[in-house]
């Protein structure tokens with residue numbers, strides 16, 4: 021059902037919106053930029069970073085655009101001098117607890133904090149004080165966490181809980197020492213889907229296999245489909261010097277940018293020396309490299325031989341979950357119509 | 371107790387119990403609140419039991435173990451009824467004498483009477499003792515009379531009458547209206563109109579609805595909620611029942627910190643008794659109103675007192691506030707419409723229903739009605755819980771009830787509202803206090819913490835203390851509170867160490883203003899208050915630390931030289947006597963001197979020097 025439109029104003033300009041939208045959503049639709057750190061696509065509003073605070077006429081306090089629903093007639097200001105001053109202070113506070121490690125950081129060039137520091141020109145913070153020491157957890161093969169870079173936006177925690185349904189990580193401790201970690205500080209032992217890495221706006225969470233192989237924006241991107249299963253998730257391969265050095269998935273794809281551990285981390289086989297890259301035919305006990313037409317012809321001849329000597333039902337076909345629906349359809353068609361048997365099944369049933 | 375199923379049975383039971391309590395029987399009231407228990411009241415009670423048995427008075431004299439009387443400092447407290455003789459600091463050894471002389475002969479025991487430290491006058495009756503004389507004890511009235519573990523006691527003093535009146539004679543709308551008209555405002559700190567809040571929740575769509583009692587009581591120093599739950603749990607339950615009926619909730623939660631074991635025990639007893647009697651549970655007193663209460667023990671985080679964090683905690687999640695809207699009235703506990711009130715707020719409700727909003731609204735000021743309980747502490751002669759009408763002045767509380775600073779020291783400021791509050795100096799002591807006047811003075815009512823300070827309290831150090839508390843208790847979710855208060859704490863700490871710079875004051879002001887405007891929840895939004903209020907009234911003290919590297923209160927250790935000013939020294943040698951490190955040398959008729967290599971900077975000499983000669 022189409023929702024009825026309501027009208028409100030942002031920075032003096034009248035805009036229309038659906039009543040169920042947040043101020044942030046309406047602002048974005050209307051190309052009004054509001055800085056955010058903790059807001060993240062598909063995740064519940066969190067209201068933690070306070071960068072999205074805006075003025076609403078008649079309200080005594082600033083309100084977070086990410087969690088406040090719009091109302092008819094609302095008069096919103098996103099760009100007053102006061103707001104700018106507060107945003108600057110918040111970024112300054114973050115930087116006061118952040119080692120300026122951009123030179124070595126995987127995330128440099130693609131980091132929301134770096135962008136904000138650049139935007140506000142905050143080179144020398146007036147706020148000096150204790151900084152959290154580097155607290156690196158790399159106790160697993162995939163995900164490295166450096167809590168000293170973490171801005172505690174809670175995106176990783178929420179994606180793990182709300183999207184993945186795993187809840188492997190959460191907030192620990194209080195005050196300045198608050199950090200993200202596992203219950204009882206155990207070794208991270210989760211599904212390793214890497215959704216947390218993908219949602220981290222800074223360099224606190226990084227993919228270990230991709231480390232120092234090239235920053236995301238320095239690579240050539242090749243859009244493809246994940247080969248592992250029939251879901252067909254979008255994969256964008258990061259290519260550097262003709263080598264896959266990482267992947268990400270497009271958030272506007274059908275899989276909304278979410279991947280499983282295989283899609284996210286399982287690309288190294290592509291360049292593995294043991295990988296089978298052409299057909300082999302056993303000749304005199306030895307596997308010998310062959311051409312595809314040779315190999316296929318050999319298989320077809322053998323099928324025919326078996327069929328005529330032992331009957332159709334001595335053949336069976338077993339398909340793979342890696343295939344798409346269309347491929348599986350073709351496969352069963354081949355088994356039934358060409359091999360002439362109903363002996364067809366699929367590995368996902370085993 | 372037998373279950374009662376109708377109003378008639380309730381009235382009958384009440385009549386019987388009231389008769390029992392109206393007899394002018396001799397009663398020995400012994401406080402068994404946490405304070406008096408700590409000072410030995412359990413042993414005193416045992417002694418009374420044995421002594422009464424031995425004296426053969428078991429049939430004529432009754433011992434009552436009550437909740438807190440508020441004057442914990444003078445515990446164990448014993449009162450003798452019906453005369454209401456007030457004995458304080460009673461020990462086991464005093465018990466036989468009390469039985470022999472006061473109970474048998476009606477004589478007074480002079481040494482157990484309260485003596486005013488200033489006037490040296492002694493007082494016999496509770497209501498004459500200055501600590502109680504200016505109080506208006508409505509909410510606390512029963513605390514000193516009833517045994518909190520006996521529902522009979524509560525019923526005997528008119529308990530559950532208000533609830534019965536509400537469900538049999540009033541519609542939920544009428545109850546809400548009555549509470550609205552009374553002008554009752556939430557005692558949890560914010561001062562929101564209770565009736566209005568109930569109305570929001572009652573009108574919210576969605577079922578079931580939940581009622582929550584906030585007994586987290588996280589303000590350091592405040593203990594009125596604990597005292598109410600320990601001393602009169604049925605009063606709070608009755609308030610909750612009325613609220614549940616008004617908003618249409620069938621389940622209530624009490625969120626109480628696990629550090630309050632006695633409150634939890636007494637609450638559990640009270641809930642079990644309520645269920646047994648049929649005041650709680652299904653189809654209460656034969657009506658179609660059902661209500662049950664669950665206790666949720668919290669781990670004692672300050673931030674879990676914030677309503678959205680509290681609800682997250684009940685749900686089993688980490689206690690972190692979330693942005694509002696949605697407000698709890700619309701989307702609260704388990705995503706359902708919920709109403710949350712403070713313990714003391716609920717305790718007010720039964721009185722409003724029985725005595726009427728008219729009666730209630732005559733107490734207090736125009737916009738703040740009723741009484742408020744304060745936890746009076748710090749540099750005053752009488753510390754403890756005091757219940758006073760709104761509109762009383764700070765001077766009356768601190769000087770008439772509290773007896774002013776001890777040993778004739780000079781009053782400097784009073785800190786109100788805990789870590790979210792502020793310090794108020796002498797010149798504003800005559801302002802009638804209510805929610806709004808305190809805010810305009812830079813403090814808040816808060817939950818009612820009241821710490822009196824004298825010349826030896828450094829205002830910069832006070833600000834540092836509260837910032838440290840806030841830093842430790844911040845949930846860490848939002849940036850201004852997590853990092854901002856840390857930076858403020860670092861700056862203020864530097865100032866107390868003599869490392870402050872002039873620019874620090876401006877930076878503090880900017881941080882304070884920024885954090886107030888941007889933090890997510892009340893904790894962060896009010897965290898800068900202690901700094902702002904001390905900067906407002908005591909900027910000179912900050913400057914003395916920064917420019918002269920001097921702490922005028924002789925409090926900040928880094929700024930004390932630990933030297934004797936020979937011109938001021940009275941040559942009394944007291945410092946030598948008290949120094950635990952043997953660092954002071956002194957000969958009669960000569961000025962003392964301190965050996966700095968031995969001195970451990972404990973400040974004992976400074977506290978004891980009659981001439982403030984140690985600088």
Ligand SMILES: Cc1cc2nc3c(=O)[nH]c(=O)nc-3n(C[C@H](O)[C@H](O)[C@H](O)COP(=O)(O)O)c2cc1C
Pocket residue numbers: 555556557558559560561562564584585586587588589672673674675676677678710711712713715716817891892893
């Ligand atoms: C940091 C923080 C701590 C709080 N602690 C308490 C508390 O211990 N007890 C309480 O009743 N309210 C506390 N509150 C206020 C509650 O959020 C809520 O407003 C209150 O319980 C509502 O009850 P009332 O309307 O009866 O005052 C706290 C608020 C904040 C921001």
Ligand code: SF4
Pocket residue numbers: 118119120121122123125126127128129131132133134169222223224
């Ligand atoms: S996380 Fe961002 S700001 Fe921090 S070091 Fe990395 S690139 Fe720089």
Ligand code: SF4
Pocket residue numbers: 169170171172173174175176177200216219220221222224225
């Ligand atoms: S690790 Fe990244 S996503 Fe997770 S809370 Fe920290 S900054 Fe946010």
Ligand code: SF4
Pocket residue numbers: 673690691843844845846847848849851852889890891892893894895
């Ligand atoms: S203001 Fe402090 S306590 Fe409140 S949400 Fe922010 S960090 Fe947590």
Ligand code: FES
Pocket residue numbers: 055056057058059066067068069070071072073084085086087
């Ligand atoms: S995006 Fe709204 S508070 Fe972070």
